[in-house]
Amino acid sequence: MDKLFENYCLKKHNTFGIDVNTKYYYEFSSTEEIVFFLRENPVSNIKKLILGAGSNIVFTKDFDGIVIRPRDRGVQIVEETKETILLKVGAGEVWDNFVNYCCKRNYGGAENLSLIPGMVGATPVQNIGAYGVEAKDIIEEVEAVNIDTQEIEKFNNEDCKFEYRNSIFKKELKGKYIVTYVTYKLSKTPILNINYGKVKDELKNCINIDVNSVREAIINIRNRKLPDPEKIGNAGSFFKNPIIDNNRTQELKIDFSDIVSYKVSETKDKIAAGWLIEQCGLKGKNFGKVGTYKDQALVIVNYGDATGNDIFNLAKDIQQTVYDKFGIIIDMEVNIV
Secondary structure, three states: OOEEEEEEEOHHHOOOOOOOEEEEEEEEOOHHHHHHHHHHOOOOOOEEEEOOOOOOEEOOOOEEEEEEEEOOOOEEEEEEOOOEEEEEEEOOOEHHHHHHHHHHOOOEOOHHHOOOOOEHHHHHHHOOEEOOEEHHHOEEEEEEEEOOOOOEEEEEOOOOOOEOOEOOOOOOOOOOEEEEEEEEEEEOOOOOOOOOHHHHHHOOOOOOOOHHHHHHHHHHHHHHHOOOOOOOEEEEEOEOOOEEEHHHHHHHHHHOOOOOEEEOOOOEEEEOHHHHHHHOOOOOOEEOOEEEEOOEEEEEEEOOOOOHHHHHHHHHHHHHHHHHHHOOOOOEOOEEO
């Protein structure tokens, strides 16, 4: 049964807990439901927002349009060999539930992405990533409904044009498709990615390392440094780690010898945005209703009844402060609406 509401409160549907309304709110539990809804209720001429768990968004005002939320869940085996397995997952499935599903069966590839908040449908849009792994590394295919034509279309990995925290669904196809299913390719003979410093340290006393011990290690790390949005409103990492020329990295090391950087290519380095913010003296700072988290400078928190503009303005101030000190632009990872 589909559900359509008017003047619907979104406070419980965003992890910052921002109290805003949307003009229309619709949720669906199957591809057939959303296709039927779009055919009967054309939405081409109004604003549209596809919302999952609301864990990567800041609402700066009421939304004058329709919020569409997938609720289709479940995992289906598409194909299986001795080495790999293809799993088709509903867009409304909780991402970490799926990661847990994989690890319990010793399917490798998703374990480094443990405890990332959100739904499956957001993984190809955002190209989520953590600890040396990105969603693009395991996504085989994305199934989505074209909002204008109501046709079901499929995108292979290359079609998605994945980049760092980006994809075709955030660029030229933004707002034009509703992801309904994502198919992932997992390994039945996992090759573990544990070279990331903090993960390696967490596992140093572990004798038999497998996908479950990697998952446990990453959950422990994330729980230590990230606040629970059920207790403190937040959207996890608010900023992307900037990628700069490695010549620029060497210049910065003259004045900042302890700068945290990771080589991403022969000419580019990724700089830890959290380190940049911390060096500006902004880690754990309280600015009234908003602030930065005490254990992770990348995280902006809502201490109570902050507005989206309170959060957005702090984010802009942080960007400017980092630029003034380092000459580096840190882009926001969170979507501002």
